Amino acid sequence: MARVRLDNYAVVDAPRLGVRGWLRWVWRQVTSMRVAIILLLLLALGAIPGSVLPQWPREPARAREFLADNPTLGQWCERLGLLDVYGSAWFTAIYVLLFASLIGCIIPRAMAHFRALRAPVSAAPTALGRYEHAESAPVPQGARTFMTAAARFLRPQPGWWGAVRGYRVRIDERAPRGDDAETELALSADNGHMRELGNLIFHTALVGVLVAVAAGSLLTYRGQAIIVEGRSFTNAVAAYDTFTSGRLFNPDRLYPFTLRLDRFEAVFSPSARPQSFTAFVTLTEPDSDPRATDIRVNKPLGVGGANLYLQGNGFAPDLTVTDADGNVAFAGPVVFLPQNGAYTSTGVVKVPDVTSGPQLGLKATLYPTAVGAGTNLSSVHPDPTNPVMVFTAYQGDLGLDDGVPQNVYRLDESQLSPVRGVDGDPAVLTLTPGATVDLPDGLGSVTWNSLPRFAAIDIRADPSLPWLLSFAILVVVGLALSLFSQRRRIWLVAPLNPRAGHATTVVVGAAYAPPHDVGVGDHLRRVMAAATGTLTRSEDR
Amino acid sequence: MNPQTLSALALWGATTLYAIAMVAYSVRLAREADAKVAARARVSVGAASGDDVPAAEGGALPRSAAKALGIARSATLVGVILHGVGVAARGIEAGHVPWSTMYEYTISGSFVAVVLFLLIQRRRDVTFLGAGVTGLATVALGLALTVLYEAATGLQPALQSFWLVIHVSIATICAGIFGVAFLVSVLQLLRDSRDKASRTVSGRGFRFLDAVPAAPTLEALAFRLNAVGFVLWTFTVMAGAIWAEHAWGRYWGWDPKEIWSFVIWVVYASYLHARTTQGWAGRRSAYLAIAGFVALILNFTVVNFVFQGLHTYAGSGS
Ligand code: HEM
Numbered sequence: 001m002a003r004v005r006l007d008n009y010a011v012v013d014a015p016r017l018g019v020r021g022w023l024r025w026v027w028r029q030v031t032s033m034r035v036a037i038i039l040l041l042l043l044a045l046g047a048i049p050g051s052v053l054p055q056w057p058r059e060p061a062r063a064r065e066f067l068a069d070n071p072t073l074g075q076w077c078e079r080l081g082l083l084d085v086y087g088s089a090w091f092t093a094i095y096v097l098l099f100a101s102l103i104g105c106i107i108p109r110a111m112a113h114f115r116a117l118r119a120p121v122s123a124a125p126t127a128l129g130r131y132e133h134a135e136s137a138p139v140p141q142g143a144r145t146f147m148t149a150a151a152r153f154l155r156p157q158p159g160w161w162g163a164v165r166g167y168r169v170r171i172d173e174r175a176p177r178g179d180d181a182e183t184e185l186a187l188s189a190d191n192g193h194m195r196e197l198g199n200l201i202f203h204t205a206l207v208g209v210l211v212a213v214a215a216g217s218l219l220t221y222r223g224q225a226i227i228v229e230g231r232s233f234t235n236a237v238a239a240y241d242t243f244t245s246g247r248l249f250n251p252d253r254l255y256p257f258t259l260r261l262d263r264f265e266a267v268f269s270p271s272a273r274p275q276s277f278t279a280f281v282t283l284t285e286p287d288s289d290p291r292a293t294d295i296r297v298n299k300p301l302g303v304g305g306a307n308l309y310l311q312g313n314g315f316a317p318d319l320t321v322t323d324a325d326g327n328v329a330f331a332g333p334v335v336f337l338p339q340n341g342a343y344t345s346t347g348v349v350k351v352p353d354v355t356s357g358p359q360l361g362l363k364a365t366l367y368p369t370a371v372g373a374g375t376n377l378s379s380v381h382p383d384p385t386n387p388v389m390v391f392t393a394y395q396g397d398l399g400l401d402d403g404v405p406q407n408v409y410r411l412d413e414s415q416l417s418p419v420r421g422v423d424g425d426p427a428v429l430t431l432t433p434g435a436t437v438d439l440p441d442g443l444g445s446v447t448w449n450s451l452p453r454f455a456a457i458d459i460r461a462d463p464s465l466p467w468l469l470s471f472a473i474l475v476v477v478g479l480a481l482s483l484f485s486q487r488r489r490i491w492l493v494a495p496l497n498p499r500a501g502h503a504t505t506v507v508v509g510a511a512y513a514p515p516h517d518v519g520v521g522d523h524l525r526r527v528m529a530a531a532t533g534t535l536t537r538s539e540d541r
Numbered sequence: 542m543n544p545q546t547l548s549a550l551a552l553w554g555a556t557t558l559y560a561i562a563m564v565a566y567s568v569r570l571a572r573e574a575d576a577k578v579a580a581r582a583r584v585s586v587g588a589a590s591g592d593d594v595p596a597a598e599g600g601a602l603p604r605s606a607a608k609a610l611g612i613a614r615s616a617t618l619v620g621v622i623l624h625g626v627g628v629a630a631r632g633i634e635a636g637h638v639p640w641s642t643m644y645e646y647t648i649s650g651s652f653v654a655v656v657l658f659l660l661i662q663r664r665r666d667v668t669f670l671g672a673g674v675t676g677l678a679t680v681a682l683g684l685a686l687t688v689l690y691e692a693a694t695g696l697q698p699a700l701q702s703f704w705l706v707i708h709v710s711i712a713t714i715c716a717g718i719f720g721v722a723f724l725v726s727v728l729q730l731l732r733d734s735r736d737k738a739s740r741t742v743s744g745r746g747f748r749f750l751d752a753v754p755a756a757p758t759l760e761a762l763a764f765r766l767n768a769v770g771f772v773l774w775t776f777t778v779m780a781g782a783i784w785a786e787h788a789w790g791r792y793w794g795w796d797p798k799e800i801w802s803f804v805i806w807v808v809y810a811s812y813l814h815a816r817t818t819q820g821w822a823g824r825r826s827a828y829l830a831i832a833g834f835v836a837l838i839l840n841f842t843v844v845n846f847v848f849q850g851l852h853t854y855a856g857s858g859s
Contacts, residue, residue, distance in 0.1 A: 033818045040811035041829075044804045044836075051797040051844065058795060086795050213793075222790070273694070298702045298788050309790035458790045468792070472779050479775055483768040483813075516761035518665065 030097065031104035039098040046094055050085035053077060057084060099210055106203050113196050121170045124186040124491035128510035133521040137528050138504045143185045143494035146507055147171050150492055150531035154189045164485060167191040173496070182499065187492040191485070198481025205478055208471035216464030221245035221254075223459050228316040228333040229452035232260040235306075235459070255304030258284040262292070264313060264453040268382050272341055279310050279455040295457065305461050312456035314338045314345055315366055317389060317433075318449040323354040324442055335454050336366050337409060343368050343382035348411050350398050359398045360443065361411045364391035384451055389431040391446070393419040393439050419443060488513045488520055490527060544634035545693070551627035552648060552686055558620030559655075559679040565613035566671035572606035573752035613671055620675070621655045624682070628652050635693035640709045643845060644689040646716075651681035653717025661721075667762075669753040673724040704784030711777045715770050716837060722766035723834035726827045729759035733824060760823065764816060767830055771809045778802050801840035808833040 029035055054062035063083050067074040074083075081088025128134055139146040156166025167189035176184055223240035225233045235258070237243055237251050245251070260282040267275045277297055284290040285304065293301060300307040316333040323329040329351045336347035349362040367379040370388035377390060397415035399406070406412060418426035419440055429437050429446070436447040494507035509528050513520040529535040542550075628648050632639040639645040658674040661667050733756040735742045742750065753759065781802065782792040793799060812833060815826035 033814060034821070037811050037814045037818065037821060040807050040814065044807040044811070047800050047804050047807070050795055051800040055795065298704075300787060300790065307790065309788075311790065460790050465786075465792075469783075472782075476772065476775055476779065480772050483772055514761075515757055516764050518761075 027104065030101050036098070036101050036105070039094060039101060042094050043098060046085065046091050049082050053082050053085075055084060055086075057087065095210075099207060102203055102207060106200060106207070109196075110200050110204075113193070113200060116196075117168075117193055121168050121188050121190045123170070123172055123174075124188040124493055125510075126176065128491055128493060128508050131510040131512055133511040133513075133524050134509065135524055135528055136506055136508045137532060139494060139507050139532055140504050141532070143496050143505050143507065146494060146505075146531050147185050147187050147492065149533070150187055150527060151189075153527060153530040154490065164194055164481065165191065167488075167490065168193060182495045182497065184493055184495045187490075189490040190488075192487040192489070194485040195482050195487050198478045198483075198485060200478070201474055202478030202482055205471045205474035209468060209475060212464045212468040212471055216246075216462045216468065218246040218248040219464065220460065220462040221249045221251075222461075224311065225259075225457050225459060226335055226454050227259065227261040227457060228335070228454045229261050229264055231333075232258050233457070234258045240459075255306065256286055257303050259303075259308070259457070260284075260290075261455055264455050266313060266382065266453070270381075272381050274382075277310060277313055279313075279457070295455075305463065306459050307461070309458040309460065310455060311458040314343065314454055314456075315368065315384070315387075315451055316454040317347070317364075317366060317451050319349060320447040320449060321349065321351050321360065321362070321444060322447075323351070323360070323444045324357045325355040326444075327355045329354045329360070329444070333452055333454070334364075335409075336364070338382075340379075341382070342379040344379045346409075348409055350400065350408075350411070352398050352400050354444075357443070358395040360439075361394040361396075361398055361416055362391045362446065363394070363411055364389050387433055387451055389448060391429055391431065392426050393429070393443070393446075395419055395443060486513065486517055486520075488517065488523065490524060492528070492531075544630040548627045548630035548634060549686070551623040551630065552682055555620045555624035555627060556679055556682040556686065558616045558623065559675040559682065562613045562616035562620060563672050563675040563679055565609045565616060566668070566675060567749070568609040569606055569613060570669060570672055570749040570752050572602060572609065574748045574750070576602050576606070577751050578748070610668065613675075617655065617659070617671065617675055620678075621652070621659065624648075624652050624655065624678075631693065638706050638710065640713050641705065642689075642691050643841070644685050644691050646709070646713060646841065647681050647685040647689055649713045650716040650720070651678045651685075653714050654678060654681075654720045657717050657721055669728070670721065670724060673728070674721060677720060677724065702784055702787065704780055704787065708777060708780040708784050711773050711780065715774045715777055716841070718766055718770040718773065719834050719837055722763045722770060723831060725759050725763040725766065726830045728753050729756050729763060730824060730827050730831075732756045732759060756823070760827065763827070763830060767809065767812065767833075771806075771813065774802075774806055774809065778806055797844050798840065801836065801844050805833055805836045805840060808836055 054066050056063045066083070067078065070077075077083050081090060085091050151169045151171060154167040154169050156163045168191070169187065169189045172186045172188075173183055174186055176182070221244070223237075223243035225239060226241050227233045233239055235254050235256055237254065261279055262282055263280045265276075265278045265280065267277075269275055279295040280292070281295060281301075282290050282292050283301070283303060295301045295308055295310045297310050300309045302308075314336055315338075316335045318333045319330070320328060321330040330349060330353070334347050334349050336345035338345045343366075345366045345368075347364050347366065349360075349364065351360040351362075354360060367377055367388045367390075368384040368386075369379050369381040370377055370386050371380050372378055377388065394411060394413065394416040396417050399412040399415055421427035421440055427440050429439070431437055431446060431448045433448050433451055436445050438445045489512045490509065491511075492507055492509045494505050498505045507528065509524055511520045511524040526535060628639050631645060631648065635641075635645070640649045654674060655678050658667070658670060661670075728750075731742055731747065732750050732753055735747060735750045736756065754762075781799070785794070785799075786792040808829060812826050812829035815821035815829050
């Protein structure tokens, strides 16, 4: 098999025939640096459409709208996975190949590095004069003393910084070529190993990050609970408003805590900009006393491996609805969803349990600081300074018995008809806190008892987070080690005894480093000065 | 004088001074190139006539060159002081660190670029970068003051975080570092083309290239800058993920801003790989570094204005 050089990191056996030859060839290709670059560029290019087109996981409503607006183009995008780039087969293929390549790269390099660390540093070259950085200096103390001092200076020093910057050193006693075969001492020092080590740590930690993310997506659960002031939430799947979990998540492992929302505080500036949101809660964990704490934006509360995030808030007016017979058919707070920055909010009340007559439904809008009247009603501030609620009532069948799960924020009007006023138009009724209004036609009445707030709390547990953080830290440390540590070689050569006709020994030094290393010449001079004892303390390293 | 006027005045002052510095640095570069060309001519004439003319490196510079350098240096120095005052006054006016809107990010990022240039200048001669850096800063400040300007406001609850300070300050520093590295890479490519006698850059207008260091030297400088930038960018992305985890309960959600931060990171990673690969080192890797900076600028302009996402507060207004 012919060996073909692909680039500095891979040598390929050009295949003749046979499956094994081909497989080997493919594998070598995949683990070559050139393919790694191309895969990285593909990864970058492939990620871009996700920022341009609406993505199903992130914004399903916009994706649906996009499909409706662009039937043909949309279908094509959908087919090519462009509406779910990061879950698409081709994007997955790119990063799986990249990581296959990465692992195929790390393993042989780690082994090579391990071998290189155990092998001695390569010996000093014979002709030092041809290097760009070369120096010579007289060493009256003699070659041996000089070399010992230089080695001590170069070897790893105490402390992590000293360890990172230390060299691997070897000293040989050798006979130079040539006629005046005087024995000489040659020191060879190399600190390239730290860089390679950092590089391996970095690439391995990248694999760790990917594994942690994958494990997290299998083990995680996340849900949202809407809690009204004064009410409690118990951590069980059924208690969530929405709940999703990874494939390997076991619902029996939910930690059964109880959270009570005592009070929700929202602070807005006079111009209605949000300034702070705080949920004051009482947390009861199994086998311990209730304790008061709070949850803020940016300050989640950790409970039993899960984090509770304050994700949203709004008003949940407490209403009582009586039916035509005067019995209470509904009572309790109803969550209204804010629609704008002034917290104009909309909500729906479904009253299926009437004693007699048709079922009732209410569609209501709440204005926390109402101004204007009639159709010009609007809210100017999210604080409930002048709360007003406007609603229309519906009668008929709410459609709750069909067994189809319904959206609690939406009224299914297919079997409902609006309740009409004396003029024959749908009646628009207005309510203020503490007041009661009667529905037309003696259908019943609605009372607004109070105006509590609600908090939307996201609960999320991802057992991979500590791992992910550790690998991320290793990524940065490895990267810094690999990019900032030097790759210098230092060689010092001196005859054991002064050359004939000279009173003192003269040491020749040379250094070699990549072109971006501008300090290497100075460093060489410093090493030599330190070894001859002429380096003052302040210049030390 | 209230902080708002002080900030605006100082920044306008800095813009003007940078513009002056840019002109002066350009004059200096042109003179240096002229002198080099003249010296080369003298050497060849000398060689022909057998005279022993010392090939003084760069040749003697006319007095106007020294004067131009003096003007450039002092204008940059005073400019950067005013710039710093402007950024600080903005921070005082807003009551938080001055990097939460595009306007603030631009004035802070360009400040980092100029400071970085002055810091490098202390250790080695990078006068050839002066015109580019001050030019970039002039454009950035001018755009910031005219197009991007926004009155200071308080921070939304989601932004009131220690991680905002970390994440955005490092991102700002990265923009400055990558910006200077970008200039170096562009010079590297131009110089390389000129050395290869490419037609496009052989004209008189590109004579200044004779005064910049050789392409390998520029590549080495660009690498050092990009290496620092890349480590800091890695950190930026991670700090952003930690912040997102605290604020939104997920560390990564493929939000447009996150997508582009990732793209930038991957492009610079491919640059670092390309540098050490046969056939990719040199020109091709420089293209990748330039692509990385273009992505950075896109992330900060197009992505803020056009795409929607949780990061929309970074855009203008609303
Ligand atoms: C997940 C994708 C990858 C990323 C994000 C990545 C990132 C990086 C970075 C940032 C560096 C610069 C550090 C340095 O120069 O020391 C680097 C270097 C390096 N990478 Fe990767 N890498 C990836 C995949 C790979 C693969 C698949 C290979 C194998 C072909 C590879 C081989 C190398 C080598 C040999 C170096 C050292 C280059 C040098 O000598 O400076 N990397 N990588």
